[in-house]
């Protein structure tokens with residue numbers, strides 16, 4: 057079987073980290089309750105891990121993927137005539153093929169954002185619709201942590217959004233597909249920028265940081281979680297061999313595995329950024345805070361580099377002044393990115409621009 061060349065396409069192009077693979081093998085023995093039912097012990101152990109990390113007053117539900125975590129988590133606390141306010145770059149807005157619109161039925165109200173973040177003032181104009189029966193009623197502010205532009209919200213920024221949401225009878229949702237990279241970037245535990253600052257519902261990711269599959273919907277208020285198991289089942293996201301998702305998360309949240317994997321990814325992104333900064337024809341276009349590096353590069357370089365390393369073009373025609381055609385590309389580092397990967401990529405760039 058031909059293995060796809062290594063590169064910087066995305067952190068979910070990587071494989072499963074050895075510790076998780078070992079866990080999947082270890083758990084693959086005997087029969088246990090399916091669907092996590094009947095106090096099945098593997099799932100109970102994982103719920104306990106989540107309580108250790110996020111506090112006692114949470115409810116945790118496993119699903120297959122991040123899109124489902126977003127759609128079901130948000131969909132559970134909103135009505136179809138209510139609206140989700142989010143950055144235009146948000147995965148829930150741009151990269152879920154309209155799943156929120158189809159399965160929740162709610163409108164997404166987008167805010168233009170250059171760095172992937174939003175602030176309360178951005179949400180303000182939408183509040184004029186509140187109480188006007190012809191308009192969707194804004195109900196959820198959704199943020200991504202890490203953002204799709206590689207930036208990281210501080211706890212203070214999240215608190216400001218949560219307070220703003222709550223004082224306007226809204227909720228705050230966090231898409232945490234890369235939450236471990238954010239925690240490492242902030243040097244904090246998960247609780248400090250979720251539970252402690254007013255997040256209402258979280259999509260907790262693992263696939264991008266070494267898991268095989270499985271993501272988690274975490275509610276920070278048990279009332280909000282009421283009946284979620286029915287929504288998950290109706291939403292076709294109740295995994296029957298639940299232990300294989302649960303065990304991955306128990307391992308992931310033990311012995312700092314999440315932190316070790318995310319630290320590698322973030323450190324490699326910092327190294328890549330530092331190397332790219334030294335090459336005059338390239339320009340890092342977003343603050344590198346976690347594991348993504350956005351780079352403006354001469355358009356003619358892109359296909360030549362892609363012959364050896366895959367990565368995505370983010371913007372075909374970025375809005376910048378330049379004598380030559382430029383593209384903006386996204387380079388993602390992963391738990392398995394090595395210094396050699398970075399050196400090889402940077403050497404190739406240097407050779408091509410010489």
Ligand SMILES: Cc1ncc(COP(=O)(O)O)c(C=O)c1O
Nearest residue numbers: 121122123124147200204231233
């Ligand atoms: C910010 C963000 N949220 C959610 C997801 C979840 O995606 P998936 O449904 O592919 O697991 C992704 C994956 O690219 C993502 O980048």
